[in-house]
Amino acid sequence: MNAKELSTFKELLLAKKETILKSIKNTKEEGKDYTTTEVGDSVDIASNSYEREVLFELSDNERKQLVDIDIALKKIEDKDFGTCEDCGGKISVERLEAVPTATLCINCQTKKDSK
Ligand SMILES: [Zn+2]
Structure with missing residues (x-):
């Protein structure tokens, strides 16, 4: 793979990484909202904790993607991509x-x- 192709993929991976980091940030902020609105709220506790589980699953998956992206970026640095x-x-x-x-x-x- 030539240097131009490598840098194209590097940009692609960095953009992907940024998207995930942003969405993790949003997820965390949503998580915070759950905690604050929960107090004194009549929200069903079961469905609330279910939703929280979904948020955790999402960020686990995203964390794995981030690791994969970092591995790919490292490979680009090593010209092993x-x-x-x-x-x-x-x-x-x-x-x-x-x-x-x-x-x-x-x-x-x-x-x-x-x-
Ligand atoms: Zn093979």
């Missing part, structure tokens, strides 16, 4: 455009998924 971790082959640019955090080529991913 776009190399399949399994077979050492190249991951297609089309696949990386769709999933910039992909660490496996489509063949290895398919093999892994079918296991």
Whole structure:
């Protein structure tokens, strides 16, 4: 992968990271709202805690995405981006455009998924 392609993916990943960080911030603020409105409110406690669980799940998933993005960014720094971790082959640019955090080529991913 050439330097221009690498920097394109770097920008893509940084933009993705920023989007997630913003949404985590929003989630946290919403979480805060729940705590404050809960006091003296007639909101059903069960449904309220269910909603809070959903928020936690969301941020866990987002945290995982952030880790994946950081790994991909590190790979760009090391000029190792776009190399399949399994077979050492190249991951297609089309696949990386769709999933910039992909660490496996489509063949290895398919093999892994079918296991
Ligand atoms: Zn592979």
